[in-house]
Amino acid sequence: MEAVGLVKRRDDFTLGPLDLRVPRGFVTGMVGANGAGKTTLLRTLLGLFRADAGSVAVPPMGQVGVAFDQPFVLPYWRVRDAVAAYAAFRPGWDQDWFDGLLSRFGLRADARVKDLSRGEGNKLMIALAMGNHPELLILDEPTSGLDPAARADLIDLLREHMRREEASLLFSTHITSDLEHFADYLVFIDRGQIVYSGALDQLIEDFAYVQGALEDLTTQNTPLIRGLRRGRASFDGIVRTADSAAFGPGIRLETPTIEQIAVHHERPNDEEH
Numbered sequence: 001m002e003a004v005g006l007v008k009r010r011d012d013f014t015l016g017p018l019d020l021r022v023p024r025g026f027v028t029g030m031v032g033a034n035g036a037g038k039t040t041l042l043r044t045l046l047g048l049f050r051a052d053a054g055s056v057a058v059p060p061m062g063q064v065g066v067a068f069d070q071p072f073v074l075p076y077w078r079v080r081d082a083v084a085a086y087a088a089f090r091p092g093w094d095q096d097w098f099d100g101l102l103s104r105f106g107l108r109a110d111a112r113v114k115d116l117s118r119g120e121g122n123k124l125m126i127a128l129a130m131g132n133h134p135e136l137l138i139l140d141e142p143t144s145g146l147d148p149a150a151r152a153d154l155i156d157l158l159r160e161h162m163r164r165e166e167a168s169l170l171f172s173t174h175i176t177s178d179l180e181h182f183a184d185y186l187v188f189i190d191r192g193q194i195v196y197s198g199a200l201d202q203l204i205e206d207f208a209y210v211q212g213a214l215e216d217l218t219t220q221n222t223p224l225i226r227g228l229r230r231g232r233a234s235f236d237g238i239v240r241t242a243d244s245a246a247f248g249p250g251i252r253l254e255t256p257t258i259e260q261i262a263v264h265h266e267r268p269n270d271e272e273h
């Protein structure tokens with residue numbers, strides 16, 4: 001899937017202009033603060049929102065499985081009715097595989113959609129999205145509302161899905177640990193703009209998490225720290241690996257987690273204390 005020069009305006013909010021490429025056969029994770037534009041981007045890529053500018057190339061819609069956090073099935077339907085209605089429009093629907101997903105997710109076919117918990121509703125949407133082995137799976141916050149065991153099981157399931165064929169996955173998440181050891185590429189959105197798009201390993205190599213004592217901060221190294229937070233005696237933040245040499249031996253530089261990069265990237269430097 002590829003977007004070029006994409007723009008979507010929603011009242012005061014503008015997404016883009018942005019370019020995005022979702023590589024075939026890989027897992028691409030999307031992160032960004034609340035309101036950064038992740039859902040808007042996913043919906044615009046799918047043509048559910050009309051773009052104000054730019055173009056998008058997507059696989060044929062029958063080959064794209066989509067799950068958003070708002071269930072689109074009617075609340076008073078039973079799960080099995082929702083499935084029957086949905087499957088009719090999905091070329092290559094695999095009922096045995098889908099039934100296996102329902103039982104793996106602990107969902108009953110005779111349950112009413114309105115009686116499902118938020119996590120169960122999410123699982124139903126994901127099972128529907130995966131029911132015809134789509135080439136491209138697009139999931140908006142698939143792990144939100146899932147308990148830790150269910151989250152781990154969903155990631156395992158998505159791994160299995162990815163091992164098959166040339167499947168591709170694009171998903172947004174606030175749970176950055178979902179991405180570690182799972183996503184190949186990362187798209188980082190900040191206020192409607194893509195601020196990083198590339199290999200996850202590269203991002204982690206490009207940045208370091210820095211921690212030290214306040215007296216180690218100098219006028220030279222302070223401007224290099226992003227999301228600087230000063231405590232009573234210590235500070236932390238992230239820096240570009242290329243700038244590591246500016247920090248003395250008393251300062252600890254560590255491989256960052258995605259959470260640390262996201263948190264410090266979005267936080268303005270704390271210059272007050």
Ligand SMILES: Nc1ncnc2c1ncn2[C@@H]1O[C@H](COP(=O)(O)OP(=O)(O)OP(=O)(O)O)[C@@H](O)[C@H]1O
Pocket residue numbers: 010011012013032033034035036037038039040041
């Ligand atoms: N119906 C709407 N009309 C106008 N603006 C909207 C509408 N829905 C959302 N927005 C605005 O669009 C911006 C992006 O919202 P979006 O839902 O894409 O963010 P998000 O990154 O998915 O956030 P979250 O992580 O909270 O789900 C927000 O600033 C929001 O206020």
